[in-house]
Amino acid sequence: MGIKVSRAHDLMQSALDYRAARQDMIAGNIANADTPFYRPRDIRFEEVLAQKSASVFADKSQTLTMSRTDGSHLEGADTASTSKPTTFFRDGHMARNDGNSVDLDVETTEMAKNSTMFNALTAALKKDSMLFKSVIDASSKTS
Template structure:
């Protein structure tokens, strides 16, 4: 069992793992841009991370009820119970004559967004770890 730096540390590490898996999946889509009948794949993990975040940070003693000011309003929906990321086919684009539906512009854009999020998570983890290290260093100094 390792040292628990903060409640958010494990969540950020999980997010980085999923971002790395998504980067690999997008790279695979780009690599198969000329493969006949290839359908681009993607991974959805934000809902799962949201659930983990709520489990870590939520005050379980208090719940906020959704207000319904009209009988026609929809009632609140309970969150999903899945703890695994969802893999799906991204088929919003026209397939070419060979049946391939990879759009290099979309894949490049998704890769850039994913890379930016990965870099932000890396910076946040470094800052979180540096703060923990500074506390240890300060506690080791004698007056």
């Protein structure tokens, strides 16, 4: 187990992983712009991050646990940890004569938005890590 920089660090790393997966998916859509009958794909992960955020920042003393009245009863499932991002077809555009519905304007716009979010998350992670490093550096100077 590594050093935990902050409670938000793991959440930001998960968001980076999802953003990287989305970037790959959008790049695949652009690469298949001329493939007959290709339908563009996308990934939805905001709900998963919201659940993870709620679990990271939740007040653990306010958590309601499930009661078991008999030892043979099954324990409740942790639904927050089993949720996964959802992939879906982005079919809001007219298909061309070859059945392909990739719209390069939409794909490049989505890629730009995703890249901006990825860069913002990277900057936030760097800032989070630098704060931790500065605390360690300051504590080593006082010894």
